[in-house]
Amino acid sequence: MSKTPAGERLRRVLAMVPWVVANPGVAVDQIAERFGISETDVLDDLHVVWMVGLPPYTPDALVEVVVEDSRVWIHYADFFARPLRMTPGQGLALLASSDALLSLPGTDPAGPLSRALDKLAAALNIDVDESLQVSLGAAGTEHLEPLRAAIAAGTEVQIEYFSYGRDQVSSRRVAPWHLSSNGGAWYVEAWCHNANGERLFRLDRIAELATTGQVSEHPPRGPRGKEPGFQPMAGHDRIKLRLTKGASWVVDTYPCEQVERHDDESVTATLAVSSTPWLERLLLRLGPDAEVVPDGSFDGADNVAAAAARRILGRYRS
Amino acid sequence: MSKLERLLNLTAVLLDTDRPLSAASIRNRVEGYPEATASFRRSFERDKDDLRSLGIPLRVERVPGVDPPVDGYRIPPDEYYFPDPDLEPDELAALHLASMSVRVDGLGEEEALWKLGGLSDVQSDPAAGSVAVPTSPALVPLFDAIAARRAVRFTYNKEERLVDPWRLDFHRGRWYLTGHDHLRSAERNFRLDRIGGEVVPEGEPGQAAQGDRPATGRRLQAWEIGDHPPTLVKLRVDPARVAWARKQFGPDVAAAPEADGGVVLEVPVVMIDAFRSLVLEFLDHAEILEPPEMRDDMIRWLSEVAKQ
Numbered sequence: 029m030s031k032t033p034a035g036e037r038l039r040r041v042l043a044m045v046p047w048v049v050a051n052p053g054v055a056v057d058q059i060a061e062r063f064g065i066s067e068t069d070v071l072d073d074l075h076v077v078w079m080v081g082l083p084p085y086t087p088d089a090l091v092e093v094v095v096e097d098s099r100v101w102i103h104y105a106d107f108f109a110r111p112l113r114m115t116p117g118q119g120l121a122l123l124a125s126s127d128a129l130l131s132l133p134g135t136d137p138a139g140p141l142s143r144a145l146d147k148l149a150a151a152l153n154i155d156v157d158e159s160l161q162v163s164l165g166a167a168g169t170e171h172l173e174p175l176r177a178a179i180a181a182g183t184e185v186q187i188e189y190f191s192y193g194r195d196q197v198s199s200r201r202v203a204p205w206h207l208s209s210n211g212g213a214w215y216v217e218a219w220c221h222n223a224n225g226e227r228l229f230r231l232d233r234i235a236e237l238a239t240t241g242q243v244s245e246h247p248p249r250g251p252r253g254k255e256p257g258f259q260p261m262a263g264h265d266r267i268k269l270r271l272t273k274g275a276s277w278v279v280d281t282y283p284c285e286q287v288e289r290h291d292d293e294s295v296t297a298t299l300a301v302s303s304t305p306w307l308e309r310l311l312l313r314l315g316p317d318a319e320v321v322p323d324g325s326f327d328g329a330d331n332v333a334a335a336a337a338r339r340i341l342g343r344y345r346s
Numbered sequence: 347m348s349k350l351e352r353l354l355n356l357t358a359v360l361l362d363t364d365r366p367l368s369a370a371s372i373r374n375r376v377e378g379y380p381e382a383t384a385s386f387r388r389s390f391e392r393d394k395d396d397l398r399s400l401g402i403p404l405r406v407e408r409v410p411g412v413d414p415p416v417d418g419y420r421i422p423p424d425e426y427y428f429p430d431p432d433l434e435p436d437e438l439a440a441l442h443l444a445s446m447s448v449r450v451d452g453l454g455e456e457e458a459l460w461k462l463g464g465l466s467d468v469q470s471d472p473a474a475g476s477v478a479v480p481t482s483p484a485l486v487p488l489f490d491a492i493a494a495r496r497a498v499r500f501t502y503n504k505e506e507r508l509v510d511p512w513r514l515d516f517h518r519g520r521w522y523l524t525g526h527d528h529l530r531s532a533e534r535n536f537r538l539d540r541i542g543g544e545v546v547p548e549g550e551p552g553q554a555a556q557g558d559r560p561a562t563g564r565r566l567q568a569w570e571i572g573d574h575p576p577t578l579v580k581l582r583v584d585p586a587r588v589a590w591a592r593k594q595f596g597p598d599v600a601a602a603p604e605a606d607g608g609v610v611l612e613v614p615v616v617m618i619d620a621f622r623s624l625v626l627e628f629l630d631h632a633e634i635l636e637p638p639e640m641r642d643d644m645i646r647w648l649s650e651v652a653k654q
Contacts, residue, residue, distance in 0.1 A: 112401065163516060
């Protein structure tokens with residue numbers, strides 16, 4: 029972003045002029061639509077371009093702009109006849125979006141997006157195969173197509189869903205609304221008839237999905253989509269852990285409160301507990317790298333890991 | 347005269363010249379600067395910032411044949427212009443759609459599309475979904491360095507690294523850099539969110555070593571990474587966790603069905619810690635059957651935790 033309004037306008041004009049030069053006689057409203065501004069702004073910008081030129085600023089050294097019947101011609105704009113090179117960030121944004129979509133199942137590898145990516149990469153002098161890979165997560169992507177079809181048709185699907193937090197599998201009838209990918213996982217936002225409310229489901233936790241063709245009746249989608257991932261709230265239990273250096277990834281991975289770093293690179297952190305199975309998994313995985321600090325933790329916190337370990341051991345010893 | 351007009355004239359004059367122009371001669375040639383020398387200086391400094399923030403390649407070079415030396419300015423046309431990729435209308439529309447459904451935050455996709463001929467008249471498909479790809483401050487400088495085949499310096503795990511950057515990967519919600527680490531004299535991966543401070547390019551463009559083309563096909567899972575040969579582990583998974591287990595271990599892992607609807611997976615394990623962590627995610631719905639040393643490792647681990 030440029031720091032000044034004039035810089036922002038320059039940004040737009042340097043992109044707009046080459047397009048008008050390449051499309052002689054283009055309509056003002058069409059320019060406005062392409063560059064996302066009002067027709068008045070287009071005419072203001074063109075008015076300025078008209079004055080531009082090289083010393084001694086005699087008419088033959090100035091850009092000529094002709095506006096007739098709401099159509100535009102630009103002549104003698106040799107220096108601005110071609111667009112300014114993309115910044116690395118702009119090039120990366122387009123390449124990354126395209127590469128991400130092309131990594132999904134069902135994308136035509138010879139389609140227009142793939143051809144556009146090749147041409148753009150060549151213009152930017154980047155070998156995309158060698159230097160950029162954007163993967164949105166493959167797990168569960170087989171459900172994308174049936175869910176898209178159900179969203180488009182407004183119909184329900186029946187899913188077998190593994191709730192990771194509750195460590196339970198349940199069968200649910202849901203009306204999908206919106207698909208999204210975030211943090212390497214795909215989610216579908218839906219009305220869940222079993223829960224009688226809006227829910228967010230992770231596609232890699234959908235065991236089975238059957239389309240019913242049934243047109244769904246449910247309240248309209250809420251004003252704001254649910255955020256994926258766990259959001260700590262006041263009502264959740266808190267646990268205080270002392271983590272060794274090797275376990276400090278926990279602090280980067282989960283929302284933590286009151287993080288305290290010690291000289292030996294161990295960390296003390298307080299975490300909100302989203303569910304008991306979640307805490308069991310975390311403590312079992314960390315093993316000797318985590319220690320529950322009784323101060324600030326809920327009753328029985330120091331026994332969660334041991335109880336879970338004994339439950340699993342029962343299976344190995346039976 | 348508007349400031350926009352002055353900026354356009356300045357750009358035209360600097361593109362037109364093949365020798366660097368001093369500030370004094372720019373003041374003579376470009377209309378619209380204030381008369382007083384101090385105000386001219388301030389305006390000219392701000393204009394240079396504006397041009398640079400747009401990505402305009404403003405070169406500062408010594409004006410030839412002048413003593414004492416004076417800085418001069420020019421914009422090399424071959425660095426300014428974007429080579430036309432010659433996109434067909436359907437290709438431009440596909441790029442526009444892609445940038446609407448996969449948002450790479452804050453990198454200026456809209457302006458990139460302007461430079462390709464403006465936003466085309468496409469409607470996003472609400473059923474297609476939305477994707478947010480986060481960015482990191484290190485991302486653009488690293489991409490720039492890869493494109494220019496230039497080495498970079500940055501701080502990682504409190505150590506100064508000099509790296510020939512090869513590839514950027516976005517995987518499981520995070521960006522990674524692969525490159526040749528001069529400190530370790532080996533290929534290394536770096537998490538971008540752990541790169542501290544600025545990424546500073548070093549050396550001349552075109553000088554950095556290039557990497558081997560990455561092996562195509564499947565990316566190794568955490569428990570498959572390591573130097574020693576894999577151990578084939580039999581893992582029994584209960585019926586209600588079979589679908590989730592298949593997604594966690596991937597489609598290449600062999601699965602023998604059991605009478606009750608459960609499966610026995612055969613997982614090639616190199617990194618025992620990573621495998622143990624994943625099995626523990628199943629709580630009491632999975633059990634390592636063979637080989638005995640892997641089963642014993644799990645029992646030992648659980649017994650330690652049970653004593654805590």
